[in-house]
Amino acid sequence: MNGLRLLSVDLNSPHLRNWKGCDHWIRSRIMDLRKRTKQKIQAEERCGGNKLMTTTRSYVLPKDKGKGDGGDDVSAFAESNACSCSGIRSWCPWRRCISMAAGLLLAGLLGLAQACCVNAIHENLLWFSQLMEVQREISFRTECGLYYSYYKQMLQAPSIQQGLSDLINDNLTESRRTINLLQRMNIYQEVFLSLFYRLLPIQTYLEPIYFYIYTVFSLQAVYVIALYLTAWLLSGSWLAGALAGVWYILNRIDTTRVEFTISLRENWSLPFLALQVAAITCYLRPQLSILQQKVMVWLMYVTTFCFSLTWQFNQFILLIQALIIYTLDCLDFITTTQVTTLYLIQVSSLLSVWLLQFCNSMILGSLVLSFIVAVLFIRHCQTGLKTGNLLTRLIKLLLHSIMVLLLTFTINYLTKKALRLQSDEHIFKFIWSKFGLGPTRDFDASLYLCEEAFGLLPLDTLERLAASFLLYPYILTLLLLCGTLAAGAVKNLSRRSSGSAEEKNEVVELGEHSVLTVVRPDVAYNMMHTLFFGLVAFSTMRMKYIWTGHMCAVAAYGLCGTEVWTLILTVLRCNSKTLIRLLRYSVPLVLMACLYYKFWPKLKEELSELREFYDPDTVELMTWISSKTPQHAVFAGSMQLLAGIKLCTGRVLTNHPHYEDKELRDRTKQVYQVYAHRSPQDIHEILLSLGADYLVLENSICYERRHRRGCRLRDLLDLDNGHIMDGPGDNDPDLVAASHPRFCEAIKMDLAEYISLFTRTFENKTFHVYRVKKKRRKSTKSWSESSGTQ
Numbered sequence: 001m002n003g004l005r006l007l008s009v010d011l012n013s014p015h016l017r018n019w020k021g022c023d024h025w026i027r028s029r030i031m032d033l034r035k036r037t038k039q040k041i042q043a044e045e046r047c048g049g050n051k052l053m054t055t056t057r058s059y060v061l062p063k064d065k066g067k068g069d070g071g072d073d074v075s076a077f078a079e080s081n082a083c084s085c086s087g088i089r090s091w092c093p094w095r096r097c098i099s100m101a102a103g104l105l106l107a108g109l110l111g112l113a114q115a116c117c118v119n120a121i122h123e124n125l126l127w128f129s130q131l132m133e134v135q136r137e138i139s140f141r142t143e144c145g146l147y148y149s150y151y152k153q154m155l156q157a158p159s160i161q162q163g164l165s166d167l168i169n170d171n172l173t174e175s176r177r178t179i180n181l182l183q184r185m186n187i188y189q190e191v192f193l194s195l196f197y198r199l200l201p202i203q204t205y206l207e208p209i210y211f212y213i214y215t216v217f218s219l220q221a222v223y224v225i226a227l228y229l230t231a232w233l234l235s236g237s238w239l240a241g242a243l244a245g246v247w248y249i250l251n252r253i254d255t256t257r258v259e260f261t262i263s264l265r266e267n268w269s270l271p272f273l274a275l276q277v278a279a280i281t282c283y284l285r286p287q288l289s290i291l292q293q294k295v296m297v298w299l300m301y302v303t304t305f306c307f308s309l310t311w312q313f314n315q316f317i318l319l320i321q322a323l324i325i326y327t328l329d330c331l332d333f334i335t336t337t338q339v340t341t342l343y344l345i346q347v348s349s350l351l352s353v354w355l356l357q358f359c360n361s362m363i364l365g366s367l368v369l370s371f372i373v374a375v376l377f378i379r380h381c382q383t384g385l386k387t388g389n390l391l392t393r394l395i396k397l398l399l400h401s402i403m404v405l406l407l408t409f410t411i412n413y414l415t416k417k418a419l420r421l422q423s424d425e426h427i428f429k430f431i432w433s434k435f436g437l438g439p440t441r442d443f444d445a446s447l448y449l450c451e452e453a454f455g456l457l458p459l460d461t462l463e464r465l466a467a468s469f470l471l472y473p474y475i476l477t478l479l480l481l482c483g484t485l486a487a488g489a490v491k492n493l494s495r496r497s498s499g500s501a502e503e504k505n506e507v508v509e510l511g512e513h514s515v516l517t518v519v520r521p522d523v524a525y526n527m528m529h530t531l532f533f534g535l536v537a538f539s540t541m542r543m544k545y546i547w548t549g550h551m552c553a554v555a556a557y558g559l560c561g562t563e564v565w566t567l568i569l570t571v572l573r574c575n576s577k578t579l580i581r582l583l584r585y586s587v588p589l590v591l592m593a594c595l596y597y598k599f600w601p602k603l604k605e606e607l608s609e610l611r612e613f614y615d616p617d618t619v620e621l622m623t624w625i626s627s628k629t630p631q632h633a634v635f636a637g638s639m640q641l642l643a644g645i646k647l648c649t650g651r652v653l654t655n656h657p658h659y660e661d662k663e664l665r666d667r668t669k670q671v672y673q674v675y676a677h678r679s680p681q682d683i684h685e686i687l688l689s690l691g692a693d694y695l696v697l698e699n700s701i702c703y704e705r706r707h708r709r710g711c712r713l714r715d716l717l718d719l720d721n722g723h724i725m726d727g728p729g730d731n732d733p734d735l736v737a738a739s740h741p742r743f744c745e746a747i748k749m750d751l752a753e754y755i756s757l758f759t760r761t762f763e764n765k766t767f768h769v770y771r772v773k774k775k776r777r778k779s780t781k782s783w784s785e786s787s788g789t790q
Contacts, residue, residue: 143643
């Protein structure tokens, strides 16, 4: 399709303002020309082949125009050689419908391929279908087991009403405390899934655990489809969507970990985040009708709501997204209406989740709500922000940003003081400590800092992404388009009066050539999205799963869109629409052929590799607990192990891995004193205060060698208690030698002072279980002594 050269005139041009006699006529002439332009573009859209939606809309006023009598200067549009629909009007709609259907079908097939792939790998890793029920449940490691236990609890409840009541008034998850699990944790997905399993006629041929894992794997299909649609919307070609989906599947190690952390909250929420990004991309596209805009607004709300409902860290992701929106607003890439709409969608979604979570104070005290309130308030009070020359506007933006940040932190501080909120303070401690701004000995922050998942992104990640040919087109696209965005931002800020964002033109000067570059709002948003979340991923490895998926869509857009090829060919002085079309279709096809040749044998080998679940010590422990301990016995131990005990045996816990509660964090640190230098009397008092009946000690923690010195759990406890750490190495001068041996080691020696307080009831190569002896009541003791005297 040949390009259509369009001409526009800036309505705020000083030349037009000086033509007082012809001003009204010229403006009406321009509006008529724009109307004709829109009709021509719509005609091209009907013949656009596999275009999902037109992506060309730009108007350029040559610098030598605007002088003379005015009539000839506002020249008519150049004639286009693009295909006309006259004579083939019945063919063009059918051709577009067939292309659309083919693209959507391919999206579904790629999504299905991803779901089947992760399911096959999960089965092969564990031989899941042949495991006993207790082995299957043990495979839900750490907090995954805790979340799945509530799904199991809902299914075992005599009725739906009783199951919900038990979740709202739970006294099994934390001993001596009754908590509302629907308020504390993001487990609505387990509730809804259990309801579906009860109501649907599938119990006879599908086990509950398979219904659960198949649902999670199906969300992976949704994730791939969302990335596919994002790339399609950005580039206008579903070939970009296909390339994005293929990249996501082949880079599975770095794009998802769902096959071995099935019920992790991010596996539920990230597919909805990808859908939200696709909806935002569509919403920010030009030329949407009013009805289409309303549909997109509702889609954005629903996807943001689902994302927020399924992950407790939603506020931090939405905060980054709000910062992206704020940046685009300051640089005039999106309109005020779009900015306000996006902010209100975030606020309404979070408040909806707040209501469903029984007024969870952590949501009201989130930074993102404070930030949005501050931005909207200051923008309402501060007028004339987007006026003046470049230097003036930069100074205004700097002052504006400082005011927004100050008001944000003030609102957040006052809100947390009013609500007495401490649920998320450990996250901020981790952030401050990570960047050297906070205490380095804080126990909660150190637990995160010492985990590899919360460290910097390792370089081997980039090596794997480069091996799949993903990294290089991504970097090229990011550099070129971010340069274009920077040039567009400077041009926007250089305007003395800011017009509508839809009327702004971006021209990037490259040597003697002027390259027409459409800095569309949807492209600007996605570039900022990948840039911001890329920085977060480099700082914290666990967050890479948000970045790498979107990275596939951006790289595919760069290869299959027109913008990057236009810039490259213009620099090479061989720019032509025929060559651009040839490259944007041939290069992705050649690349996919190379990917097939390189990775298909490896993928087949991976899918055929068979392994087997093997953890006899944990199976033995769970079997013993289920058969030899009372149903309401209270167990103390590590967070990770107790989550499995809750799932496999249904016993009561002293602590668990869901760390977003101040009292729970204090409980956990108290229980972990069993791995510190403490006297048996101190440990006994701590366990009795928590109502513990049994203590489970793990050799893998007591004699840990996985982490370096200073990051072992026993080292963190020693530092928190002010004791010198074990082993060779330096110690801070304020640390002192402990006066008691390490409890987890000394109790195994069966010394009298330990035997009098604890009784060993179970042991194997990995675990040691001790019953906590209860203190006799004085009244009972006195009565028995008097009876003996008689």
